[in-house]
Amino acid sequence: MSRTPLENLSGLGLELPPASVPTANYIAWKVARGFAYISGQVSIIPGKAEHVGRLGDGLTKEQGYEAARVACLNAITQLQAAAGDLSRVAGIVKLSGFVHATPDFRDHPFVMNGASDLLVAVFGEAGRHTRFAVGASSLPRGVAVELDLVAELKDEEEPA
Amino acid sequence: MSRTPLENLSGLGLELPPASVPTANYIAWKVARGFAYISGQVSIIPGKAEHVGRLGDGLTKEQGYEAARVACLNAITQLQAAAGDLSRVAGIVKLSGFVHATPDFRDHPFVMNGASDLLVAVFGEAGRHTRFAVGASSLPRGVAVELDLVAELKDEEEPA
Amino acid sequence: MSRTPLENLSGLGLELPPASVPTANYIAWKVARGFAYISGQVSIIPGKAEHVGRLGDGLTKEQGYEAARVACLNAITQLQAAAGDLSRVAGIVKLSGFVHATPDFRDHPFVMNGASDLLVAVFGEAGRHTRFAVGASSLPRGVAVELDLVAELKDEEEPA
Numbered sequence: 001m002s003r004t005p006l007e008n009l010s011g012l013g014l015e016l017p018p019a020s021v022p023t024a025n026y027i028a029w030k031v032a033r034g035f036a037y038i039s040g041q042v043s044i045i046p047g048k049a050e051h052v053g054r055l056g057d058g059l060t061k062e063q064g065y066e067a068a069r070v071a072c073l074n075a076i077t078q079l080q081a082a083a084g085d086l087s088r089v090a091g092i093v094k095l096s097g098f099v100h101a102t103p104d105f106r107d108h109p110f111v112m113n114g115a116s117d118l119l120v121a122v123f124g125e126a127g128r129h130t131r132f133a134v135g136a137s138s139l140p141r142g143v144a145v146e147l148d149l150v151a152e153l154k155d156e157e158e159p160a
Numbered sequence: 161m162s163r164t165p166l167e168n169l170s171g172l173g174l175e176l177p178p179a180s181v182p183t184a185n186y187i188a189w190k191v192a193r194g195f196a197y198i199s200g201q202v203s204i205i206p207g208k209a210e211h212v213g214r215l216g217d218g219l220t221k222e223q224g225y226e227a228a229r230v231a232c233l234n235a236i237t238q239l240q241a242a243a244g245d246l247s248r249v250a251g252i253v254k255l256s257g258f259v260h261a262t263p264d265f266r267d268h269p270f271v272m273n274g275a276s277d278l279l280v281a282v283f284g285e286a287g288r289h290t291r292f293a294v295g296a297s298s299l300p301r302g303v304a305v306e307l308d309l310v311a312e313l314k315d316e317e318e319p320a
Numbered sequence: 321m322s323r324t325p326l327e328n329l330s331g332l333g334l335e336l337p338p339a340s341v342p343t344a345n346y347i348a349w350k351v352a353r354g355f356a357y358i359s360g361q362v363s364i365i366p367g368k369a370e371h372v373g374r375l376g377d378g379l380t381k382e383q384g385y386e387a388a389r390v391a392c393l394n395a396i397t398q399l400q401a402a403a404g405d406l407s408r409v410a411g412i413v414k415l416s417g418f419v420h421a422t423p424d425f426r427d428h429p430f431v432m433n434g435a436s437d438l439l440v441a442v443f444g445e446a447g448r449h450t451r452f453a454v455g456a457s458s459l460p461r462g463v464a465v466e467l468d469l470v471a472e473l474k475d476e477e478e479p480a
Binding site: 033034035056090091093094095099101102103104105106107108109113116117119120127128129130131132133134135136137150152 | 344345346347348349350352353357358359360374416418423456457458459460461462466468
């Protein structure tokens with residue numbers, strides 16, 4: 001019997017960070033017609049990790065990879081809240097990746113692999129997703145990576 | 161009985177601007193499988209408001225907030241066309257926010273609150289949405305904000 | 321009887337490039353609940369076209385238009401794989417356009433018309449789509465344009 005997403009996370013020595021709660025008039029996730037939309041998540045876990053800065057200007061692409069992994073952990077936390085249980089995620093549909101980078105940076109795909117690798121490690125085949133990876137001249141609070149997710153949820157009658 | 165989105169707009173002293181019509185081979189909105197997709201809307205209402213420029217370089221974040229509100233008004237106009245009637249909007253699903261900003265700008269969330277606050281003021285709980293807010297080094301016509309929306313529509317048989 | 325998308329491509333003197341295969345933990349397309357999501361496609365066709373560089377800094381907007389057309393050809397290749405047959409595409413829903421540009425560039429819509437015009441030439445009315453066009457300070461491998469697509473597919477029982 002295959003392992004659950006949470007067991008996979010444990011196997012990686014990871015645990016989900018607490019869900020951040022937006023302090024403005026938007027929400028962290030919304031479910032509509034079987035899709036879970038997750039708001040943009042950044043590369044900060046308070047007290048644990050803070051990936052701030054610009055790729056190509058001080059941050060290495062390996063640090064960017066870690067930043068994308070951290071932002072993705074935050075996204076998985078929100079997805080758990082949206083789905084109720086990560087086993088109700090039918091698949092990750094889309095990863096939108098924004099990398100805070102200098103004009104000459106070219107390794108956005110390497111950076112976003114930090115998120116893509118984690119999604120597949122946690123969800124297996126269902127975690128394989130479409131994505132884009134682009135450069136942003138600036139991001140909120142100066143973070144290195146912001147990303148968002150769209151996932152498909154199983155229908156109520158399907159076994160979780 | 162609760163007020164309609166148009167009544168809420170009136171209550172704010174706002175009216176919907178005329179819909180801009182794309183002059184190229186794309187369209188302002190499209191409905192597919194119960195979702196309304198709205199094309200990128202910018203912070204200009206001809207003859208009324210023109211928010212052009214770069215955050216962190218002349219424009220204050222408060223001006224950015226106004227720019228996002230203006231772009232969102234344009235998006236609500238298009239959403240009305242897509243839905244036929246704003247009362248047929250089941251909910252705002254996703255707000256994608258691009259803020260024209262210098263590399264050191266950090267207050268993208270404050271800016272995009274100009275759109276988020278308007279959506280909740282107009283649609284109430286249904287207006288609470290997921291979003292991302294990122295920096296763009298440049299935007300069409302030099303505008304301060306470009307944003308797009310995805311909304312969920314009510315099914316035909318549901319009361320509007 | 322109207323021509324098929326592939327016949328329209330032939331009529332333009334174009335053929336679909338080979339599908340690029342992601343070498344990381346993401347996939348080029350995914351179908352969920354009647355929507356086909358396509359990963360970000362760039363303005364390179366190996367051995368055929370390589371649109372690298374920055375709009376407003378060496379590249380003209382006309383070159384940007386060609387770059388967007390090339391990226392869109394790659395996206396249509398992936399859409400064919402997602403749909404099985406391009407005649408199963410009910411419509412192009414959304415085009416997300418990222419233009420590698422200097423801070424003062426303003427003609428993103430002109431550039432992205434290279435993709436929008438191709439979509440309508442190939443799919444006719446069904447190719448008319450919503451879109452956004454924004455500036456990116458940097459893109460993977462230094463390409464001039466990256467774009468992605470969301471399309472709606474016909475249901476199985478509908479004639480292709």
